[in-house]
Amino acid sequence: MDVTHTPVLTERVIDLLAPALRRPGAVVVDATVGLGGHSHALLEAFPQARLIGLDRDTTALEHSRRRLCGLGDRVDLEHAVYDQLPDVLERLGVPAVDGVLFDLGVSSMQLDLDERGFAYSRDAPLDMRMDQERGPTAADVLNEYDVDALTRILREYGEERFARRIARAVVTQRQSAPFTTSARLVDLVRDAIPAAARRTGGNPAKRTFQALRIEVNSELEVLERAVPAAFDALAVGGRLVVLSYHSLEDRLVKRALTPRSVPSVPPDMPVIPPDAQPTLRWLTRGAEPASDTEIEQNARAGSVRLRAAERTAAEPGRAHNPTGGVR
Structure with missing residues (x-):
């Protein structure tokens, strides 16, 4: 490093x-x-x-x-x-x-270490804790928060226009298997937002990852x-x-x-x-x-x-x- x-x-x-x-x-x-x-x-x-x-x-x-x-x-x-x-x-x-x-x-x-889970460009565990000795992980947030709570953090901390659509998709998909790694979340976000919104602004998962990181670390x-x-x-x-x-x-x-x-x-x-x-x-x-x-x-x-x-x-x-x- x-x-x-x-x-x-x-x-x-x-x-x-x-x-x-x-x-x-x-x-x-x-x-x-x-x-x-x-x-x-x-x-x-x-x-x-x-x-x-x-x-x-x-x-x-x-x-x-x-x-x-x-x-x-x-x-x-x-x-x-x-x-x-x-x-x-x-x-x-x-x-x-x-x-x-x-x-x-x-x-x-933190971005360069895959195991920290901050980067949406590589598949990694959904951790995102700046202090790995305490607190919930990003996976905990995704697997435990209800639709309203997920919508709030995506909208407030990620300024994500499609917060509720993403939140509903998360709650639906976690019923079959909990979220553990970043690649699945990136795919979910890409599928949840309209195609026109995916064409500009870089990776569409960027705002979701920002919101989760801010929530995890308060x-x-x-x-x-x-x-x-x-x-x-x-x-x-x-x-x-x-x-x-x-x-x-x-x-x-x-x-x-x-x-x-x-x-x-x-x-x-x-x-x-x-x-x-x-x-x-x-x-x-x-x-x-x-x-x-x-x-x-x-x-x-x-x-x-x-x-x-x-x-x-x-x-x-x-x-x-x-x-x-x-x-």
């Missing part, structure tokens, strides 16, 4: 985090450390910084440990889902951090908790960067952060009190795509959207750190 994959938008991520990570004693969190590509680049770019890397995938963590092992006590790697960041920081005795990076979605390693629920928690963990002047790969993630990130970028007072109030000032400043204009050049060099960048923000003030009542920053 190639463990030196090319991470997406590395130079842009470094540029956005640089003002915060050049500070003495800076701490950066890679909340989705994966194979360690972004983490390695950040540690090389900021030789005084400390990195805390989180991942729910134990296989990915092992590769990251090998990749980052030469950096010694500058690295802490934790088996954790990214909404557990506050607990990790408390356990490590870190009151606040200077940067947080999220690189969301499925990793190249990705949106976790992200909804994780983004505010990550911002709350930032010191004043700290920065948050999020790389999303589909519109559901990007909309959730925007929705979670936007209220912090406006004063918490009625719009007609002539004077904004100090404790009602915005605590967030956007560093990007909307969601940034990758350049054509980057997409040519790294196909995974084709769907990426980047948002970044800086913490401009502490929440009322937060304590000041002795070093001068607000923590």
